[in-house]
Amino acid sequence: MSALAPPRTASTAATGPPSEPAPVRSGITVPAWVWAIPPVVLLTLAVLYPLGSVISESFTGPDGGFSTRPYVDVLSSTRFRTALTTTVLIAVGSTVGCLVLGLVLALIIAFVPFPGSGSAGRFIDTYLSFPSFLITLALLFVYGTVGMANGMWTDLTGADSGPFTFLSTPWGVILAEVTFFTPFVLRPLLAAFAQIDTAQLEAASSLGARPARVVRSVILPEALPALVAGGALVLVLCLNEFAIVLFTGAKDVVTLPMLVYSSAILEADYTTACVVATINATLSIGLYLLYRSLTSRLGAPTDGGRRARP
Structure with missing residues:
Protein backbone atom coordinates (compact mmCIF):
# COMPACT_ATOMS: atom_id res chain seq x y z
CA MET A 1 0.00 0.00 0.00
CA SER A 2 1.56 3.31 -1.14
CA ALA A 3 2.25 6.13 1.24
CA LEU A 4 -0.31 8.83 1.41
CA ALA A 5 0.63 12.21 -0.21
CA PRO A 6 0.94 15.10 2.19
CA PRO A 7 -2.14 17.24 2.41
CA ARG A 8 -2.17 20.37 0.21
CA THR A 9 -2.34 23.54 2.16
CA ALA A 10 -3.99 26.73 0.96
CA SER A 11 -0.67 28.28 -0.01
CA THR A 12 0.36 25.17 -1.91
CA ALA A 13 -2.88 25.05 -3.79
CA ALA A 14 -2.56 28.70 -4.72
CA THR A 15 1.01 28.59 -5.93
CA GLY A 16 1.00 25.14 -7.48
CA PRO A 17 3.78 22.61 -7.34
CA PRO A 18 7.29 23.94 -6.75
CA SER A 19 9.08 24.76 -10.02
CA GLU A 20 12.35 23.18 -11.00
CA PRO A 21 15.49 25.31 -10.64
CA ALA A 22 16.51 27.17 -13.84
CA PRO A 23 19.45 25.62 -15.64
CA VAL A 24 22.73 27.40 -15.10
CA ARG A 25 24.39 28.69 -18.32
CA SER A 26 27.96 27.58 -18.60
CA GLY A 27 28.99 29.93 -21.52
CA ILE A 28 31.78 32.50 -21.21
CA THR A 29 30.71 36.16 -21.38
CA VAL A 30 32.67 38.10 -24.03
CA PRO A 31 33.65 41.65 -22.99
CA ALA A 32 32.07 44.41 -25.03
CA TRP A 33 35.43 45.84 -26.12
CA VAL A 34 36.26 42.61 -27.95
CA TRP A 35 33.55 43.35 -30.53
CA ALA A 36 35.28 46.64 -31.34
CA ILE A 37 38.49 44.90 -32.41
CA PRO A 38 37.40 43.76 -35.94
CA PRO A 39 36.17 47.20 -37.14
CA VAL A 40 39.20 48.93 -35.61
CA VAL A 41 41.56 46.50 -37.33
CA LEU A 42 39.72 46.90 -40.64
CA LEU A 43 39.78 50.71 -40.34
CA THR A 44 43.49 50.64 -39.52
CA LEU A 45 44.38 48.44 -42.48
CA ALA A 46 42.12 50.19 -45.00
CA VAL A 47 42.53 53.85 -43.99
CA LEU A 48 44.96 54.64 -41.19
CA TYR A 49 47.89 52.55 -42.44
CA PRO A 50 47.88 54.04 -45.99
CA LEU A 51 47.58 57.57 -44.57
CA GLY A 52 50.34 56.87 -42.10
CA SER A 53 52.53 55.56 -44.91
CA VAL A 54 52.04 58.78 -46.90
CA ILE A 55 52.89 60.96 -43.90
CA SER A 56 55.89 58.79 -43.04
CA GLU A 57 57.19 58.97 -46.62
CA SER A 58 56.87 62.76 -46.57
CA PHE A 59 59.38 62.90 -43.71
CA THR A 60 61.91 60.57 -45.38
CA GLY A 61 65.24 62.09 -46.34
CA PRO A 62 67.61 61.02 -49.14
CA ASP A 63 69.37 58.61 -46.75
CA GLY A 64 66.08 56.94 -45.79
CA GLY A 65 65.97 58.41 -42.30
CA PHE A 66 63.63 60.91 -40.70
CA SER A 67 64.06 64.41 -42.10
CA THR A 68 62.12 67.63 -42.57
CA ARG A 69 64.22 68.51 -45.60
CA PRO A 70 61.52 67.41 -48.10
CA TYR A 71 59.12 69.97 -46.63
CA VAL A 72 61.74 72.70 -46.77
CA ASP A 73 62.50 71.91 -50.40
CA VAL A 74 58.82 71.78 -51.43
CA LEU A 75 57.71 74.88 -49.53
CA SER A 76 60.61 76.92 -50.93
CA SER A 77 60.04 75.85 -54.54
CA THR A 78 58.38 78.23 -57.01
CA ARG A 79 56.49 75.32 -58.53
CA PHE A 80 54.70 74.53 -55.28
CA ARG A 81 53.88 78.16 -54.48
CA THR A 82 52.44 78.63 -57.96
CA ALA A 83 50.33 75.48 -57.64
CA LEU A 84 49.11 76.56 -54.20
CA THR A 85 48.14 80.01 -55.45
CA THR A 86 46.38 78.56 -58.49
CA THR A 87 44.50 76.05 -56.33
CA VAL A 88 43.30 78.68 -53.87
CA LEU A 89 42.26 81.16 -56.57
CA ILE A 90 40.33 78.54 -58.56
CA ALA A 91 38.69 77.13 -55.42
CA VAL A 92 37.64 80.58 -54.15
CA GLY A 93 36.42 81.71 -57.59
CA SER A 94 34.44 78.51 -58.10
CA THR A 95 32.93 78.75 -54.61
CA VAL A 96 31.80 82.35 -55.15
CA GLY A 97 30.27 81.39 -58.50
CA CYS A 98 28.47 78.42 -56.96
CA LEU A 99 27.11 80.55 -54.10
CA VAL A 100 25.75 83.25 -56.41
CA LEU A 101 24.30 80.87 -58.99
CA GLY A 102 22.98 78.45 -56.37
CA LEU A 103 21.28 81.23 -54.41
CA VAL A 104 19.57 82.64 -57.50
CA LEU A 105 18.37 79.22 -58.67
CA ALA A 106 17.19 78.26 -55.17
CA LEU A 107 15.16 81.47 -54.83
CA ILE A 108 13.51 80.86 -58.20
CA ILE A 109 12.70 77.21 -57.54
CA ALA A 110 11.44 77.76 -53.99
CA PHE A 111 9.53 81.04 -54.22
CA VAL A 112 8.67 81.71 -57.89
CA PRO A 113 5.75 79.52 -59.00
CA PHE A 114 6.37 77.93 -62.38
CA PRO A 115 5.40 74.59 -63.95
CA GLY A 116 7.93 71.87 -63.28
CA SER A 117 9.47 73.27 -60.10
CA GLY A 118 9.11 69.90 -58.37
CA SER A 119 10.78 68.14 -61.29
CA ALA A 120 13.63 70.65 -61.11
CA GLY A 121 14.22 69.72 -57.46
CA ARG A 122 14.26 66.01 -58.29
CA PHE A 123 16.66 66.64 -61.19
CA ILE A 124 19.05 68.35 -58.78
CA ASP A 125 19.10 65.24 -56.60
CA THR A 126 19.92 63.16 -59.69
CA TYR A 127 22.57 65.63 -60.82
CA LEU A 128 24.46 65.14 -57.56
CA SER A 129 25.21 61.55 -58.59
CA PHE A 130 26.95 62.52 -61.85
CA PRO A 131 30.75 62.12 -62.01
CA SER A 132 32.70 65.34 -62.44
CA PHE A 133 34.43 64.23 -65.63
CA LEU A 134 31.05 63.74 -67.32
CA ILE A 135 30.17 67.43 -66.93
CA THR A 136 33.63 68.45 -68.13
CA LEU A 137 33.32 66.15 -71.15
CA ALA A 138 29.99 67.76 -72.00
CA LEU A 139 31.60 71.22 -71.90
CA LEU A 140 34.36 69.97 -74.18
CA PHE A 141 31.75 68.91 -76.74
CA VAL A 142 30.37 72.47 -76.71
CA TYR A 143 33.39 74.75 -76.13
CA GLY A 144 36.36 72.50 -76.85
CA THR A 145 38.88 73.11 -79.62
CA VAL A 146 36.88 70.90 -81.96
CA GLY A 147 33.58 71.47 -80.17
CA MET A 148 30.26 72.67 -81.53
CA ALA A 149 30.87 76.38 -80.92
CA ASN A 150 34.23 76.42 -82.69
CA GLY A 151 32.83 74.23 -85.46
CA MET A 152 29.99 76.66 -86.14
CA TRP A 153 32.48 79.54 -86.14
CA THR A 154 34.79 77.90 -88.68
CA ASP A 155 31.84 76.92 -90.88
CA LEU A 156 30.52 80.48 -90.95
CA THR A 157 33.81 82.36 -91.28
CA GLY A 158 36.05 79.83 -93.01
CA ALA A 159 38.75 80.34 -90.34
CA ASP A 160 41.17 77.56 -89.51
CA SER A 161 40.22 77.54 -85.82
CA GLY A 162 37.54 78.97 -83.56
CA PRO A 163 37.90 81.66 -80.89
CA PHE A 164 36.76 79.53 -77.93
CA THR A 165 39.93 78.37 -76.16
CA PHE A 166 39.10 79.35 -72.58
CA LEU A 167 38.53 75.76 -71.40
CA SER A 168 42.29 75.24 -71.25
CA THR A 169 42.67 78.27 -68.95
CA PRO A 170 41.82 78.77 -65.27
CA TRP A 171 38.53 80.36 -66.39
CA GLY A 172 37.55 77.12 -68.10
CA VAL A 173 38.31 75.14 -64.93
CA ILE A 174 36.23 77.59 -62.88
CA LEU A 175 33.32 77.30 -65.35
CA ALA A 176 33.43 73.50 -65.17
CA GLU A 177 33.60 73.48 -61.37
CA VAL A 178 30.75 75.98 -61.04
CA THR A 179 28.66 73.87 -63.42
CA PHE A 180 29.33 70.70 -61.46
CA PHE A 181 29.36 71.92 -57.84
CA THR A 182 26.44 74.41 -57.85
CA PRO A 183 23.91 71.69 -56.87
CA PHE A 184 25.98 71.07 -53.71
CA VAL A 185 24.98 74.61 -52.67
CA LEU A 186 21.52 74.49 -54.20
CA ARG A 187 20.33 71.39 -52.34
CA PRO A 188 20.99 72.70 -48.78
CA LEU A 189 19.46 76.06 -49.71
CA LEU A 190 16.25 74.43 -50.95
CA ALA A 191 16.05 72.47 -47.69
CA ALA A 192 16.56 75.69 -45.70
CA PHE A 193 13.98 77.61 -47.74
CA ALA A 194 11.45 74.85 -47.08
CA GLN A 195 11.76 75.66 -43.34
CA ILE A 196 10.97 79.37 -43.72
CA ASP A 197 7.60 80.47 -42.34
CA THR A 198 5.77 81.97 -45.30
CA ALA A 199 3.77 84.11 -42.88
CA GLN A 200 6.92 86.21 -42.44
CA LEU A 201 7.14 86.75 -46.20
CA GLU A 202 3.47 87.69 -46.41
CA ALA A 203 3.82 90.13 -43.50
CA GLY A 231 30.00 77.09 -49.59
CA ALA A 232 32.43 75.41 -47.20
CA LEU A 233 31.69 72.01 -48.74
CA VAL A 234 32.26 73.32 -52.26
CA LEU A 235 35.50 75.02 -51.21
CA VAL A 236 36.88 71.78 -49.80
CA LEU A 237 35.82 69.81 -52.88
CA CYS A 238 37.36 72.37 -55.24
CA LEU A 239 40.66 72.30 -53.34
CA ASN A 240 40.84 68.54 -53.93
CA GLU A 241 39.37 68.38 -57.45
CA PHE A 242 41.51 66.49 -59.94
CA ALA A 243 39.31 65.07 -62.71
CA ILE A 244 37.96 68.42 -63.89
CA VAL A 245 41.43 69.95 -64.27
CA LEU A 246 42.67 66.84 -66.05
CA PHE A 247 39.75 66.57 -68.49
CA THR A 248 39.77 70.24 -69.47
CA GLY A 249 43.28 69.69 -70.86
CA ALA A 250 44.56 72.80 -69.10
CA LYS A 251 48.25 71.94 -69.21
CA ASP A 252 49.33 75.28 -67.76
CA VAL A 253 46.86 75.04 -64.86
CA VAL A 254 48.74 73.13 -62.16
CA THR A 255 46.84 72.68 -58.90
CA LEU A 256 47.99 70.77 -55.82
CA PRO A 257 46.23 67.52 -56.87
CA MET A 258 47.79 67.84 -60.35
CA LEU A 259 51.20 68.43 -58.73
CA VAL A 260 50.75 65.23 -56.70
CA TYR A 261 49.85 63.34 -59.88
CA SER A 262 52.76 64.66 -61.92
CA SER A 263 55.28 64.12 -59.11
CA ALA A 264 54.18 60.56 -58.36
CA ILE A 265 53.17 59.20 -61.77
CA LEU A 266 55.17 61.19 -64.31
CA GLU A 267 58.36 61.87 -62.34
CA ALA A 268 58.33 58.96 -59.82
CA ASP A 269 59.18 61.45 -57.04
CA TYR A 270 57.07 59.86 -54.34
CA THR A 271 58.52 61.89 -51.48
CA THR A 272 57.53 65.20 -53.08
CA ALA A 273 54.11 63.78 -53.95
CA CYS A 274 53.57 62.71 -50.33
CA VAL A 275 54.65 66.13 -49.04
CA VAL A 276 52.22 67.95 -51.34
CA ALA A 277 49.44 65.45 -50.54
CA THR A 278 49.97 65.92 -46.80
CA ILE A 279 49.85 69.72 -47.13
CA ASN A 280 46.71 69.49 -49.27
CA ALA A 281 45.05 67.20 -46.74
CA THR A 282 46.01 69.55 -43.90
CA LEU A 283 44.37 72.47 -45.71
CA SER A 284 41.21 70.43 -46.28
CA ILE A 285 41.01 69.35 -42.63
CA GLY A 286 41.53 72.94 -41.49
CA LEU A 287 38.71 74.16 -43.73
CA TYR A 288 36.46 71.36 -42.48
CA LEU A 289 37.09 72.32 -38.85
CA LEU A 290 36.38 75.97 -39.71
CA TYR A 291 33.16 74.90 -41.42
CA ARG A 292 32.05 72.95 -38.34
CA SER A 293 32.84 75.91 -36.10
CA LEU A 294 30.90 78.36 -38.27
CA THR A 295 27.84 76.13 -38.65
CA SER A 296 27.72 75.45 -34.90
CA ARG A 297 27.82 79.18 -34.15
CA LEU A 298 25.25 80.12 -36.76
CA GLY A 299 22.82 77.43 -35.65
CA ALA A 300 19.95 75.91 -37.64
CA PRO A 301 17.00 77.62 -39.32
CA THR A 302 13.93 78.12 -37.14
CA ASP A 303 10.80 76.04 -37.59
CA GLY A 304 7.12 76.88 -37.62
CA GLY A 305 4.19 77.97 -39.76
CA ARG A 306 3.53 77.18 -43.40
CA ARG A 307 6.53 76.32 -45.53
CA ALA A 308 7.85 77.26 -48.92
CA ARG A 309 7.99 74.56 -51.55
CA PRO A 310 10.99 72.20 -51.09
Missing part, protein backbone atom coordinates in the same frame (compact mmCIF):
# COMPACT_ATOMS: atom_id res chain seq x y z
CA ALA A 204 6.88 91.78 -45.05
CA SER A 205 5.10 92.11 -48.40
CA SER A 206 1.98 93.54 -46.78
CA LEU A 207 4.14 96.21 -45.12
CA GLY A 208 5.38 97.33 -48.53
CA ALA A 209 8.78 95.64 -48.60
CA ARG A 210 10.13 95.08 -52.10
CA PRO A 211 11.22 91.56 -53.16
CA ALA A 212 14.91 92.47 -52.87
CA ARG A 213 14.42 93.66 -49.30
CA VAL A 214 12.37 90.58 -48.40
CA VAL A 215 15.21 88.40 -49.65
CA ARG A 216 17.82 90.44 -47.79
CA SER A 217 15.96 90.87 -44.51
CA VAL A 218 13.87 87.71 -44.17
CA ILE A 219 15.13 84.91 -46.41
CA LEU A 220 18.91 85.28 -46.25
CA PRO A 221 19.20 85.36 -42.42
CA GLU A 222 17.26 82.09 -42.24
CA ALA A 223 19.28 80.49 -45.04
CA LEU A 224 22.71 81.71 -43.88
CA PRO A 225 23.72 78.43 -42.14
CA ALA A 226 22.86 76.43 -45.26
CA LEU A 227 24.71 78.96 -47.43
CA VAL A 228 27.82 78.72 -45.26
CA ALA A 229 27.63 74.92 -45.13
CA GLY A 230 27.24 74.58 -48.89
